Amino acid sequence: MARLSDVIEEFIKSLLRESEGQLELQRNELADYFECAPSQINYVLATRFSLNQGYHIESRRGGGGYIRILRLDVDKNDYLHYLLSEGIGAKVSEQAALQIINRMKEQEYITQKTAYLMKSAVLDKAIGMPSSLKDNIRAGILKSMITAILAWDSRNA
């Protein structure tokens, strides 16, 4: 007897295959279909569709809510995935962040203008905050922006 989470994982992945890596679903509907608790869907998403595993999730609550799952294009964007999974840890200095963005530009993942914009978002000046928390916050922001760059392409495929 396969674990239900594995079944749900496979189900979602087959849906993704049929729909070019992009998919929108209703949490309660899916939970109904598999006769499980709605929160199990969250568990499956958290453990099998994380960023490190190459997926991006967007969702909305309330009437007409949804969960959107994007499969990021993995092999095409090696460096970016490396950054997300190992390259950027919990903390990143300003210098390191700027270097990373420069390299992204040199490898033509982003335009010069986008690089300029991204840099502005990770500057010490932008983040304000004294303390060592700055480097944590910067890491979060940088990762989020890199994820957005990856997600954009999948989303508009």
Place this chain on the structure above:
Amino acid sequence: MARLSDVIEEFIKSLLRESEGQLELQRNELADYFECAPSQINYVLATRFSLNQGYHIESRRGGGGYIRILRLDVDKNDYLHYLLSEGIGAKVSEQAALQIINRMKEQEYITQKTAYLMKSAVLDKAIGMPSSLKDNIRAGILKSMITAILAWDSRNA
């Protein structure tokens, strides 16, 4: 299932596009057309056509009453400078930040892709941090990105 509020929003926006950003309508008529409660029109106006989102609403009750909606089209530089000097204070909520970025996109000051990138940088998730400091940090980042957009333009003028 698309949210009715979104449908009404799009309907109004398309009317605005056809009429140079100015439009007068009858609340009950519109509610009839969409078969919804009249107060849902107010909900749509409040959540999607606020001043921050770039719209101005005037209305009149009683016989011959109406609701007038104006799209405020501002000059790019004026608007961005306004945001930096008054529009964005020391703190900004996630919602408010996303609305500002949406407006920049609707006014075509930035592309949709850039909007997506900028949004990713101001999300609660990106900033991490529980606490109320989030809104301060977000304000700093958003201002920094807006400054970068201004600087880029003048630099490449």
Place this chain on the structure above:
DNA sequence: ATAAGACTAAGGTCAAAGAAAGTCAAAATA
């Protein structure tokens, strides 16, 4: 002719109900 008051035709407000999704930790299971 006119001012007061009643009637009608709008739009406004607010709170409750409904419709999702998120979180977290306890319980169950492998």
Place this chain on the structure above:
DNA sequence: TATTTTGACTTTCTTTGACCTTAGTCTTAT
């Protein structure tokens, strides 16, 4: 012990409806 399953509780967003306010119109007494 680690992973999975469940469920109670929370948060967010939307929809509905009862009640309120305001503007114009019509009657009527003076």
